[in-house]
Amino acid sequence: MPTLSTLPTPAILIDRVKLAANIRDMQATCDTHGIELRPHMKTHKMVAVARQQLAAGARGLTCAKLGEAEAMLPSGVRAIFVAHSLVDPGQAPRIAALADRLDDLRVALTSEAHLEPLIRLAAAAGRKLSVMMAIDTGLGREGVRDQPTAMSLAARLAGNRHLVLRGLYCHEGHFYGISREELKTQVTAMLDRLDQIRRSIDPALAFWPGCSVTARLVAELGAGRVQAIRPGAYVFGDLSLSQTTGVMPAAAVAAHVLATVVDRPEPGLALIDAGSKTFSSDRTPANIFGQVNDGRDISVVRVNEEHGYLRGADVDALRIGERLQIVPAHICTVINLASQVTVTDGHDAVDAWPVEARGLTQ
Numbered sequence: 422m423p424t425l426s427t428l429p430t431p432a433i434l435i436d437r438v439k440l441a442a443n444i445r446d447m448q449a450t451c452d453t454h455g456i457e458l459r460p461h462m463k464t465h466k467m468v469a470v471a472r473q474q475l476a477a478g479a480r481g482l483t484c485a486k487l488g489e490a491e492a493m494l495p496s497g498v499r500a501i502f503v504a505h506s507l508v509d510p511g512q513a514p515r516i517a518a519l520a521d522r523l524d525d526l527r528v529a530l531t532s533e534a535h536l537e538p539l540i541r542l543a544a545a546a547g548r549k550l551s552v553m554m555a556i557d558t559g560l561g562r563e564g565v566r567d568q569p570t571a572m573s574l575a576a577r578l579a580g581n582r583h584l585v586l587r588g589l590y591c592h593e594g595h596f597y598g599i600s601r602e603e604l605k606t607q608v609t610a611m612l613d614r615l616d617q618i619r620r621s622i623d624p625a626l627a628f629w630p631g632c633s634v635t636a637r638l639v640a641e642l643g644a645g646r647v648q649a650i651r652p653g654a655y656v657f658g659d660l661s662l663s664q665t666t667g668v669m670p671a672a673a674v675a676a677h678v679l680a681t682v683v684d685r686p687e688p689g690l691a692l693i694d695a696g697s698k699t700f701s702s703d704r705t706p707a708n709i710f711g712q713v714n715d716g717r718d719i720s721v722v723r724v725n726e727e728h729g730y731l732r733g734a735d736v737d738a739l740r741i742g743e744r745l746q747i748v749p750a751h752i753c754t755v756i757n758l759a760s761q762v763t764v765t766d767g768h769d770a771v772d773a774w775p776v777e778a779r780g781l782t783q
Contacts, residue, residue: 422763422770425679426744431695432679433755433762434746437771439675440656441473447655448477450637454644459483459502461631461653462493464753466778467762470656471496481525483631483651487515488781495777500525502553504590504631504651506563508538513545520548527587531555531563533574543583551587552578553629556618558611560595568618575622588627588648589619596634598706601667608638616646634666659752660705660712677714677746678755679763680729682739691731691739695747697724701754711747721747 425434451458460474461483471482471493481500484490490501500523507516507528520526530539530552543550554574557564565571571589578586591611599607611630619626630639631651639650654662655669657676662669680695700710700721710729711721719739723730731739739745749755756762760779764772 422772425765425768425770428679428763428770430679430681430744431693431699433759434677434679435657435762435764435774436675436677437764437766439673440470443656443658443673443675444470444473444477447636447652448474448479450640451650452478454640456640456644456647457481457649459500459629459649459651460656461485461504461651462489462778464653464756465656466492466756466776466781467774468493468496468777469774471498474656480649483653486782487512487519488783489778490519491515492778492781494522499523500527502527502529502590502629502651504529504553504555504592506531506535506539507542508535510542510545513542513547516542516546516550517548520546520550525551527551527553529553529555529563529590530574530578530584530586532565533570536574536577540581540583549582550584552584553588553590553627554586556589556591556615558591558593558595558615560592562592562594564591568621571618572621586623586626588629589615590629590631590651591615593630593632593635596632597661597666604635604666605638605642608635609642612639612643612646633662634668637668654752657752657756658748659755660709660748660750663748664712665705671714671748674714674748676749676752676755676762678711678749680745680747682731682741682743682745683728685739685741689732689736691719691736693721693729693731693745693747694727695721695724696726696728698726698758699755700724700729700749701751701758703749703751703754705750709750711749714746714748719745 555564633652636652658674718733
């Protein structure tokens with residue numbers, strides 16, 4: 422293995438000790454409160470990480486697309502929830518093949534408009550599919566908007582030959598914008614509302630919220646009402662979790678972009694060899710794409726495809742050729758842009774893992 426001083430850049434570094442600790446700690450939180458962990462693999466997209474999650478006690482995986490689910494089969498996973506609106510009849514053979522290789526395959530039902538296309542897809546697959554109904558909790562994306570609609574949709578599912586309702590789910594991604602002081606109140610209100618919807622349909626239905634920002638609070642406050650949580654970004658962390666929301670210590674962040682300073686074109690500005698093809702276009706509310714992890718005031722404030730623009734009080738002390746470890750604003754999109762990651766232990770590179778589900782958006 423190359424050392425961190427000889428590794429070609431830009432590169433994605435994964436600290437194996439911190440990764441293992443993050444996996445272990447979230448699993449312990451779930452175990453303490455009697456809740457299953459069904460993590461979303463759209464963050465890591467790697468069989469090696471899925472294996473660690475399953476070995477630690479995760480009961481299954483959540484995926485966004487069929488390609489992701491197929492890529493995770495070598496991990497040994499036996500239960501997968503595809504949390505996306507599946508409608509293409511051409512996907513029927515893939516759904517049937519997944520169902521045949523798993524003990525538990527669940528798919529999403531995301532609205533009244535989605536029901537008939539999903540029924541046709543299940544019929545084409547020749548399998549009776551287990552369904553999790555999406556409930557919108559404020560993000561304004563997929564999900565039933567109110568209790569009467571949820572009840573109506575559940576009634577339409579009752580006795581259906583192709584679909585069976587197994588539970589409710591939500592993605593409370595809008596909580597990234599809620600202050601830390603309000604988070605507990607908002608999570609409590611969300612759980613109360615969703616529990617009311619569930620009881621109006623069938624108290625025995627499972628309920629699976631999913632968001633790394635709320636995961637620990639949901640596990641704590643939802644004990645006895647929530648059956649599983651589906652966080653994703655917790656395995657690696659990023660600025661959104663460690664800085665914007667503060668639900669993760671900065672010291673626990675396990676993923677960094679290793680980049681090289683390649684130019685100092687003017688005072689107060691340095692350029693690195695990592696741009697939007699490494700960081701993506703995702704930013705923090707302060708318009709930061711990334712921040713160095715050693716405490717210096719140096720941030721990635723702009724990106725082109727192959728360049729990152731560094732500014733901050735400590736930028737002028739940088740040397741051309743210097744290597745920086747940078748915490749990205751949003752780790753999920755960073756991993757999806759990489760074909761492999763370098764696993765580190767301290768200052769040593771110890772392994773390289775392929776990102777098997779990279780770019781699998783179908």
